[in-house]
Amino acid sequence: MKQFLAFVIKEFHHILRDRRTILILLIMPIIQIILFGFAVTTEVKNVRVSILDHSKDDITQNIIQQINANEYLSISENIYTTDEIDEIFRKNKTDLVLVFSDHFDNDLRHSGQASVQIIADGTDPNMATMYVTYLTNILLSAQQSLNSGETLSGKFSIQPVVKLLYNPRMKGAYNFVPGVMGLIFTLICAMMTSISIVREKETGTMEILLVSPVKPIFIIFAKMIPYFALSCINLTSILLLSVYVLDVPITGNVFSLIFISLLFIIVSLSLGLLISTVTQTQVAAMLVSGMVLIMPIMVLSGMMFPIESMPHILQTISCILPARWYIISIKKIMIEGLSIFMVWKEVCILFSMGIFLIIISLKKFNNRLE
Amino acid sequence: MQTIVVKNINKSYEEAKALNNISFSVEKGELFGIIGPDGAGKTTLFRILTTLILPDTGTATIEGLDVVKDYKKIRTQVGYMPGKFSLYQDLTVEENLQFFATVFHTTIKNNYNLIKDIYSQIEPFKTRKAGKLSGGMKQKLALSCALIHKPKVLFLDEPTTGVDPVSRKEFWEMLRNLRKQGITILVSTPYMDEATLCDRIALIQNGEFMKIEPPQNIINNFPETLWAVKAEHMSALLSDLRNCIGVKSCFAFGEVHHITVDTEILSLESLITFLQKKGHTGIHVNPINPTIEDCYMQLSSSKGNL
Numbered sequence: 001m002k003q004f005l006a007f008v009i010k011e012f013h014h015i016l017r018d019r020r021t022i023l024i025l026l027i028m029p030i031i032q033i034i035l036f037g038f039a040v041t042t043e044v045k046n047v048r049v050s051i052l053d054h055s056k057d058d059i060t061q062n063i064i065q066q067i068n069a070n071e072y073l074s075i076s077e078n079i080y081t082t083d084e085i086d087e088i089f090r091k092n093k094t095d096l097v098l099v100f101s102d103h104f105d106n107d108l109r110h111s112g113q114a115s116v117q118i119i120a121d122g123t124d125p126n127m128a129t130m131y132v133t134y135l136t137n138i139l140l141s142a143q144q145s146l147n148s149g150e151t152l153s154g155k156f157s158i159q160p161v162v163k164l165l166y167n168p169r170m171k172g173a174y175n176f177v178p179g180v181m182g183l184i185f186t187l188i189c190a191m192m193t194s195i196s197i198v199r200e201k202e203t204g205t206m207e208i209l210l211v212s213p214v215k216p217i218f219i220i221f222a223k224m225i226p227y228f229a230l231s232c233i234n235l236t237s238i239l240l241l242s243v244y245v246l247d248v249p250i251t252g253n254v255f256s257l258i259f260i261s262l263l264f265i266i267v268s269l270s271l272g273l274l275i276s277t278v279t280q281t282q283v284a285a286m287l288v289s290g291m292v293l294i295m296p297i298m299v300l301s302g303m304m305f306p307i308e309s310m311p312h313i314l315q316t317i318s319c320i321l322p323a324r325w326y327i328i329s330i331k332k333i334m335i336e337g338l339s340i341f342m343v344w345k346e347v348c349i350l351f352s353m354g355i356f357l358i359i360i361s362l363k364k365f366n367n368r369l370e
Numbered sequence: 371m372q373t374i375v376v377k378n379i380n381k382s383y384e385e386a387k388a389l390n391n392i393s394f395s396v397e398k399g400e401l402f403g404i405i406g407p408d409g410a411g412k413t414t415l416f417r418i419l420t421t422l423i424l425p426d427t428g429t430a431t432i433e434g435l436d437v438v439k440d441y442k443k444i445r446t447q448v449g450y451m452p453g454k455f456s457l458y459q460d461l462t463v464e465e466n467l468q469f470f471a472t473v474f475h476t477t478i479k480n481n482y483n484l485i486k487d488i489y490s491q492i493e494p495f496k497t498r499k500a501g502k503l504s505g506g507m508k509q510k511l512a513l514s515c516a517l518i519h520k521p522k523v524l525f526l527d528e529p530t531t532g533v534d535p536v537s538r539k540e541f542w543e544m545l546r547n548l549r550k551q552g553i554t555i556l557v558s559t560p561y562m563d564e565a566t567l568c569d570r571i572a573l574i575q576n577g578e579f580m581k582i583e584p585p586q587n588i589i590n591n592f593p594e595t596l597w598a599v600k601a602e603h604m605s606a607l608l609s610d611l612r613n614c615i616g617v618k619s620c621f622a623f624g625e626v627h628h629i630t631v632d633t634e635i636l637s638l639e640s641l642i643t644f645l646q647k648k649g650h651t652g653i654h655v656n657p658i659n660p661t662i663e664d665c666y667m668q669l670s671s672s673k674g675n676l
Binding site for chain 1: 417420421422423424441442445446448450452454455456457458459460461465468469470472473474475515516
């Protein structure tokens, strides 16, 4: 036990004396959360709508007022010819252009049909689709209010009412917080642990440790403990930031959230362990954890693109990533507010992944140099 | 009792043969040197004996324990200092020593008398990070760490490589003191001048032992006549000497060239005449006693390897 303690103290010395690394490890999550939360945003916020009104009647005025009254949309320009549309998009003065056809009021009253055109900037298709959906919703509700104002019978129109559950304003932070958590813990636990074990191989200290009575399992677990502690600090800072700065509420039980996070941290640590047993240099360890873990986590874990819209084969591949299951369960608990029993599947998967990884790496840990 | 017994060890890396049928034994309390240039197989041999790698064929025992089967027991009884400085550079001198003491289930206090001579020299710097020590001090710290658990056998792989001459001399004095305490020491070095400080040496080349004997015996058994030759233009002298009939071999040894001669063909006087005819000035030729390096050169060239 004394031996083990000496190892842990040694590891803490290594980490604490490398000021730059520890600063990066503690500050990086904070920066990432803030960056993803504020800068990289997919929120519908301050959408500028320009109006090309060929009709200029009561109904179009009514609709324009409704748009202006919405807190996420605002009227930026009024234009008068079709030629101007291209110009204001190029000058980045607008996000959307709404075109009312001639005799809008007239057409609507007599034939019951009038057309509007929504023009959006397709260079960012995701955002464009989101803006268009938003504006369409407003148009639909305007139509509905017109209908209810009219006493004409037989005018039925079925309106799809789209409501986004859990994230009514489509806030990006809701999606990013669990993603960043998955990313950070993989980075710190898997990457840093594997690098620190491989460093001992590279500097030759592993050679001395092997020619000593110390058990390999001691060397390994002593490596894990400081990074485990570091991850706990990061977990706290991420959760505090997301609640108090990004306004992402923790709807579910905090303790189940912490429990699953700790489970994931352990899985990531053992993943790092496995990487360290198959690589010989720090650069190789970094590349393996970077390419094999971090990249797929960014792409496959559902942090950037929804898993459901990925090709089937990529969906299958994403199943082997612990981060995928972690992010799903965090979303369920933190944002949907489910209890831990509703994510038992994810917990079981993470748990068995952890056991599997630890067994494999202990088997693979070499008692000798070759 | 023999502490280290090695029988017919072979080890190959893919194509290259690192060790070829090595056999030797080391007595308890002996200071045994393995002398040879880089790439001769010294480190491979050390790693096999410290149970870090497995031999292809052959057996080796340390204190009667087999290096393959009883590796766990061996690891509690030996001290190992690899060729590369392998301590934690970001830990202080004292922390390093403390760490290795604990790893070996002991304390600095318990075995302080064993390392006192060595450690007392670096103790004034005990709060300095190991990475900031000089080459000589690093080696002293590494030796202290290897000794802290009072090992029965000490394996030192090129402990003096990259160390200044004064520290090298001190280091060997420490080794001779340790031997008095009954610790068996196996040490390797590429420096031939250190060979005479060992009880017995093995000359190794290309994975083979050429000779295992006390250094003085090797020198005494040198079969050739050896002269040191010096002149003004040393590089021209080297090629002229190699073309001279009666000169068997000629190697540059710092300021002089060492030649082995067939005295029936060439005498001291006739050599000087020969060199004068070639236009050399300032010629000095002296008969000298061989060093281990001369013996090494002679042995390796007689094997046709050089």
